[in-house]
Amino acid sequence: MVTFDLRETVIPFLLLRIINHFKRMIPGEVCEILCCDKSTEKDIKRILPRREYECLEVGPSGLIRGGFCFRLRKIRPRTEQERSFAETRPDPSGLPKKEERS
Numbered sequence: 297m298v299t300f301d302l303r304e305t306v307i308p309f310l311l312l313r314i315i316n317h318f319k320r321m322i323p324g325e326v327c328e329i330l331c332c333d334k335s336t337e338k339d340i341k342r343i344l345p346r347r348e349y350e351c352l353e354v355g356p357s358g359l360i361r362g363g364f365c366f367r368l369r370k371i372r373p374r375t376e377q378e379r380s381f382a383e384t385r386p387d388p389s390g391l392p393k394k395e396e397r398s
Contacts (some may be wrong), residue, residue: 355367
């Protein structure tokens with residue numbers, strides 16, 4: 297599971313990283329997002345495709361006083377065209393692809 301920490305960061309840049317990561321996720325994968333206020337959840341849900349995720353939990357974060365944590369699971373299988381595009385496009389986050397990680 298990948299965790300995105302939106303505390304003390306430039307939000308628009310991190311939102312782009314979340315979108316790009318979400319495109320590469322396979323159904324069943326989960327990402328966790330830490331943020332300072334609950335309104336960030338609405339922003340993220342607004343930018344992600346509605347039928348491609350489910351919200352697993354939203355609540356206060358035990359790691360951050362006054363912060364929130366929520367988890368999203370990808371649920372819709374990608375089409376062959378989407379899969380092909382995601383595999384050939386370089387990852388702008390600079391993180392290695394899953395098969396390159398050890």
